[in-house]
Amino acid sequence: AWERSGYHQRLMELIQAGSQLSSVVDPTATAQDVAAIAKEILQAKFTFVHIQLGQERNFIQSASTGNAPRLLESLTASIEAENIIQIAFQAVQPFRVRDIRKYAATAHLAIDNPGLRSMLTIPIRWHQVNIGGIFAFGKQNEVFFTENDESLAELLSIQAAGAFESTWLQQELRASLRITSLLYRLSNQIILAEDLKSAASDIAQTAHKLARSTSTGIVLFNPDDSIAAEVRIDSAGKPDTIEHPMQLVMDAMASGQLIYFSPGQSVLRTCMPIQTPIRKYGAVWMDAPDDPGHKPATNPNDLQALVNQAAIALERSLLLVESRRQAVEIKAAYDMLEQTYDQTLASLISALDARDRETEGHSMRVSSLAVKVGESLGYSAEQLKILERASILHDIGKIGISDSILHKPGPLNEAEWKIMKMHPDIGAKIVEGIPFLQDTIPVIRHHQERWNGTGYPGGLKGEEIPPLARLFSVVDAFDALTSNRPYRQKISTAEALEYLREEAGILFDPEMVAAFEKMVVENQASLLLPE
Missing domain, CATH: 1.10.3210.10 (Hypothetical protein af1432)
Structure with a gap:
C-alpha cells in the first residue's frame, strides 16, 4: 500500500510538471526542465537528456541534473559513437540496466561512484520517430530502478516529446519570420540605395550575417562586363582588402549554379551567382571554417533566397535609376512584395x-x-x-x-x-x-x-x-x-x-x-x- 501511494503521488506530480512544460519557450530551458523533472519523479541521482530534432537533425539540445562530472563528460564525449545514446535512438520503450559496468553499450561510461551503476533509459519518440533520450542513473535510497519507475518513464517520454516539438516549432517559426524580415528589409535597402556600391554593401552584410562567414565579398558587373561595384568585408563586417576569387566568380556566373571550393587551410568557400532571367549581375562569395562544428545562422536555402531576392531588387533598382518614369511600376512591385x-x-x-x-x-x-x-x-x-x-x-x-x-x-x-x-x-x-x-x-x-x-x-x-x-x-x-x-x-x-x-x-x-x-x-x- 505504501508503494502504491508513493507511485500515485509521483504520477500526480509528473502530470502537473508535464502541463507546465508546454509553456516553456526556450529550448535550453526545456531540456533542463525535462532533466530536472526526470531526476525528481524517477528519484534518480543523476539524469542526462539529449535531443536531435528537424529534418537534418539540426535542433540539438543536451542537459543534465545532478553531480556526476565524470559520467557527464563520458556521455557528452561519445554522443555520435555506437553506444547507449544511439541505442536510445533505436529503442521503442524504456529499459533498465542493473549495472552499466557489465553492459557492453555502457562499459565506456565513467561513473563517479558505485551508486550510479543502475540506469533507466527512456527513448523520446514523436510520431513514431525517435528524437532523443532521457538517461537516469542511480536510484535514490535503493539499488535498482523498478517497474513503477519504468511506467512513469513512459508518460514522461510522451510529455517530453510534446514539449520539445512545441519548442522546436516556435524556434522554426521565429527563424522563418527573421529570415523573411531580413529579406524584406534588404529589398527595401537595395531599392532605396543611392548607388550600386551601397546596394552591394547591403547584400554583402546580409549574406555575412546569415552565413557567419569569416570573409565575404561581392562583385557586380556592368552590361559590358566591366566591374560596376565591389565590396569585401571581414569576420567583423568591416571593409577588408582580401582579393576577390575572380575565377570562381566567373565560373559561378557562367554555370548559373552555386559552387563550393576549398582554397585550403580548413576554409570552405561558397560562391553564388546573382542573376535573373533577364541578366547576370555578378556573384557573392563567402568563406567559412571547413569544420562540422561551424554552424551558420541559416541554411543554404535561405542564402539562395537572399541571392534571389537581391537579384530581383537589384533589377528593380537599376530600372529605377535608368528611368524615373518606371517609379509607379516599381512601387507596385514593392507593394506586391509586402x-x-x-x-x-x-x-x-x-x-x-x-x-x-x-x-x-x-x-x-x-x-x-x-x-x-x-x-x-x-x-x-x-x-x-x-x-x-x-x-x-x-x-x-x-x-x-x-x-x-x-x-x-x-x-x-x-x-x-x-x-x-x-x-x-x-x-x-x-x-x-x-x-x-x-x-x-x-x-x-x-x-x-x-x-x-x-x-x-x-x-x-x-x-x-x-x-x-x-x-x-x-x-x-x-x-x-x-x-x-x-x-x-x-x-x-x-x-x-x-x-x-x-x-x-x-x-x-x-x-x-x-x-x-x-x-x-x-x-x-x-x-x-x-x-
Whole structure:
C-alpha cells in the first residue's frame, strides 16, 4: 500500500510538471526542465537528456541534473559513437540496466561512484520517430530502478516529446519570420540605395550575417562586363582588402549554379551567382571554417533566397535609376512584395489555426472585421496595416499551449487557465526582435485585457489598454460568440451584438462597441455574418 501511494503521488506530480512544460519557450530551458523533472519523479541521482530534432537533425539540445562530472563528460564525449545514446535512438520503450559496468553499450561510461551503476533509459519518440533520450542513473535510497519507475518513464517520454516539438516549432517559426524580415528589409535597402556600391554593401552584410562567414565579398558587373561595384568585408563586417576569387566568380556566373571550393587551410568557400532571367549581375562569395562544428545562422536555402531576392531588387533598382518614369511600376512591385510577406504570415497562422477545427479561419475573419472597424473610425493606412497584422498574429502564442488544453471539450480548470493565460506573452516574445512587427506587440500582448481590469496578462483597465487592443477585443469576442466551440454552440449576430452592448463599459470600451455595431449594421449583407 505504501508503494502504491508513493507511485500515485509521483504520477500526480509528473502530470502537473508535464502541463507546465508546454509553456516553456526556450529550448535550453526545456531540456533542463525535462532533466530536472526526470531526476525528481524517477528519484534518480543523476539524469542526462539529449535531443536531435528537424529534418537534418539540426535542433540539438543536451542537459543534465545532478553531480556526476565524470559520467557527464563520458556521455557528452561519445554522443555520435555506437553506444547507449544511439541505442536510445533505436529503442521503442524504456529499459533498465542493473549495472552499466557489465553492459557492453555502457562499459565506456565513467561513473563517479558505485551508486550510479543502475540506469533507466527512456527513448523520446514523436510520431513514431525517435528524437532523443532521457538517461537516469542511480536510484535514490535503493539499488535498482523498478517497474513503477519504468511506467512513469513512459508518460514522461510522451510529455517530453510534446514539449520539445512545441519548442522546436516556435524556434522554426521565429527563424522563418527573421529570415523573411531580413529579406524584406534588404529589398527595401537595395531599392532605396543611392548607388550600386551601397546596394552591394547591403547584400554583402546580409549574406555575412546569415552565413557567419569569416570573409565575404561581392562583385557586380556592368552590361559590358566591366566591374560596376565591389565590396569585401571581414569576420567583423568591416571593409577588408582580401582579393576577390575572380575565377570562381566567373565560373559561378557562367554555370548559373552555386559552387563550393576549398582554397585550403580548413576554409570552405561558397560562391553564388546573382542573376535573373533577364541578366547576370555578378556573384557573392563567402568563406567559412571547413569544420562540422561551424554552424551558420541559416541554411543554404535561405542564402539562395537572399541571392534571389537581391537579384530581383537589384533589377528593380537599376530600372529605377535608368528611368524615373518606371517609379509607379516599381512601387507596385514593392507593394506586391509586402503583400507576399503578409500572405506568408497568413499562411503560417492558418497552419496554426488548423490545429483546432473549431477555431480554423478565426484569425483571418477577425483581421477582416477589425480593419473594417478601423476604416470606419478613420484610421490611417499605417494604423490599418498594424491592426491587420496584429489581428492575424494575435493568437500566435497558442503554439506554446498544449493540445490537451486547446481542444478540451469542457471548461478549463484553474491550472489549465493559468497556462492558457500565458499565450499573449508567449506571442509577444515570438515576434520580439522583428523590427516591422514591433507595433503589433501591444495588440498581441493585451488583446485579452478588459475595460474593468479583469482581463489578462496585465490586468490593465480602461484607457490603460492600448486603443487597437481595445478595438480588437470587441471583434475577437464577437467572432468567438458567433462561432461553434467544443463546449457551446454559436449564437446569432443579433444576440452577439446584444451581449456586446450589455458588456460595454464593463468588459469592453463603449466607444469601440458602438463603432463595431455601426459597422456591422451598415455592412451586414456583405460581411456574410451568422443570422
